[in-house]
Amino acid sequence: MKHTGQQLIQQLQSRDLVAQISGDQELQAHLDQPRSVYCGFDPTADSLHLGHLVPLLVLKRLQQAGHTPIALVGGATGLIGDPSFKADERKLNSPEVIAGWVDKIKAQVSQFIDFDCGDNSAIVANNLDWTAELSALDFLRDVGKHFSVNSMIAKESVKQRIDREGSGISFTEFSYSLLQGLDFAELNKQYNCTLQVGGSDQWGNIVGGIDLARRRNQAQCFGLTVPLITKSDGTKFGKTEAGAVWLDPQKTSPYSFYQFWLNVADADVYKFLKYFTFLSIEEIDQIEADDASAQGRPQAQGILAREATALVHGQSGLDAALRITNALFSGESNDLSEQDFQQLHQDGLPSSSLSGEDLAQKPLTQLFVDAGMVKAGREVKDALGRNSVFINGISKGSGDNMSGEQLFSADNALYGRFFLVRLGKKKYHLFEL
RNA sequence: GGCGGGAUUCCCGAGCGGUCAAAGGGAUCAGACUGUAAAUCUGACGCGAAAGCUUCGGUGGUUCGAAUCCACCUCCCGCCA
Numbered sequence: 001m002k003h004t005g006q007q008l009i010q011q012l013q014s015r016d017l018v019a020q021i022s023g024d025q026e027l028q029a030h031l032d033q034p035r036s037v038y039c040g041f042d043p044t045a046d047s048l049h050l051g052h053l054v055p056l057l058v059l060k061r062l063q064q065a066g067h068t069p070i071a072l073v074g075g076a077t078g079l080i081g082d083p084s085f086k087a088d089e090r091k092l093n094s095p096e097v098i099a100g101w102v103d104k105i106k107a108q109v110s111q112f113i114d115f116d117c118g119d120n121s122a123i124v125a126n127n128l129d130w131t132a133e134l135s136a137l138d139f140l141r142d143v144g145k146h147f148s149v150n151s152m153i154a155k156e157s158v159k160q161r162i163d164r165e166g167s168g169i170s171f172t173e174f175s176y177s178l179l180q181g182l183d184f185a186e187l188n189k190q191y192n193c194t195l196q197v198g199g200s201d202q203w204g205n206i207v208g209g210i211d212l213a214r215r216r217n218q219a220q221c222f223g224l225t226v227p228l229i230t231k232s233d234g235t236k237f238g239k240t241e242a243g244a245v246w247l248d249p250q251k252t253s254p255y256s257f258y259q260f261w262l263n264v265a266d267a268d269v270y271k272f273l274k275y276f277t278f279l280s281i282e283e284i285d286q287i288e289a290d291d292a293s294a295q296g297r298p299q300a301q302g303i304l305a306r307e308a309t310a311l312v313h314g315q316s317g318l319d320a321a322l323r324i325t326n327a328l329f330s331g332e333s334n335d336l337s338e339q340d341f342q343q344l345h346q347d348g349l350p351s352s353s354l355s356g357e358d359l360a361q362k363p364l365t366q367l368f369v370d371a372g373m374v375k376a377g378r379e380v381k382d383a384l385g386r387n388s389v390f391i392n393g394i395s396k397g398s399g400d401n402m403s404g405e406q407l408f409s410a411d412n413a414l415y416g417r418f419f420l421v422r423l424g425k426k427k428y429h430l431f432e433l
Numbered sequence: 434g435g436c437g438g439g440a441u442u443c444c445c446g447a448g449c450g451g452u453c454a455a456a457g458g459g460a461u462c463a464g465a466c467u468g469u470a471a472a473u474c475u476g477a478c479g480c481g482a483a484a485g486c487u488u489c490g491g492u493g494g495u496u497c498g499a500a501u502c503c504a505c506c507u508c509c510c511g512c513c514a
Contacts, residue, residue, distance in 0.1 A: 089509095168510060233471070235460070265471055297468035329469060363482045374462085382463050382477055401482055424462080426469055 184209025
């Protein structure tokens, strides 16, 4: 082992990665030996998003420390839906849809942990494997018998649903924590897994699993939760105007991903460096000290953006993101070469082509909505009203809305076919004739 | 099964026959200030370039006029069984 359990836990704590922990001293001693650790990911969409990244990285950190990570994909639990701290009952997705998502999430999770490093190579499991054939009666007798409804309804994670006027909880969702408990007991039996990691909203479910493993397997298990990620301004972490920040490059391009990190508030950036990078605490402290003593813009966001993007999208993804960023945000974008434009397109800068017909008939508002730049024409109208729409660097106003044909004529294009449109300060789109 | 309560624009939430595209807050977008931050201030915030068009769970009805009243339906919640 590279570190003692105590060192390992202290490291995590120094990064503020520990919200709750069970059996403090015992867990530390337990981790002096190589152990198996699991974290579950339910397929609630076709991709994981930033919220999943912290526990996933904790799994990686534990693997680096010599433990065996087990990534559990919730093919079964995804069919049910976790009610923990959710305000409303959620609608169920079809088994076919979930099965498709399971495959995608398995692949994503697998990027982050090492499957080829000897004794502690990672494992991916699917809880559908031990629940699909389980009969309802067996489940009620073998699992349900170990859970007390009294304690389940007392749990904070479902209290809101039980107390709150106008909401309720179905038996299906209420039973969720039994399934998760079963997962822990099952992984304990199959792989001798003794630690579960999860978000702090998972604490209730994890504790349930620890109890079940003790009762069914006479095993002592532990839980560790990572804190809920918050932002200093109180808005939800991991959202942009386009919605969630996904790990799938098809859903959130490496460029957008990079930009997300670059725009993190100063008040959050050092915290996020601890969560989302593998830089040492000393390095992060040094960055913070340097920023504090320097004037102007801190360097932390740039470091965070590069580290996180490389971690999720690899060096090539980072390179593409940097190429676009440099082209758009430093210097004159009109200086770009023809090859540069082609590269931007390949690198994933949002692009679309223009047809003569559309240009003749549609106002800019409609053209930009069609291109996916904005959700509603109103945003364009608003921006035009403030002269903050730029076509190849030239500001356009409300009067230009109807003259798309002229604005996007070949004469005005760069290299006869490219238009780089900027809406507001940061939203770019490449149009091609 | 019985009895009550509810469904409003992304979210929360007012409205209870005309003055309602619908208060207020949050989120979001644009502008100023900046550092592609934060905070603050300004504007926008159903769709539409506009004329105008379509909304307040659904379907019918009463009325000159309905988110607001009536009937039925759907879904949700609570209490009791």
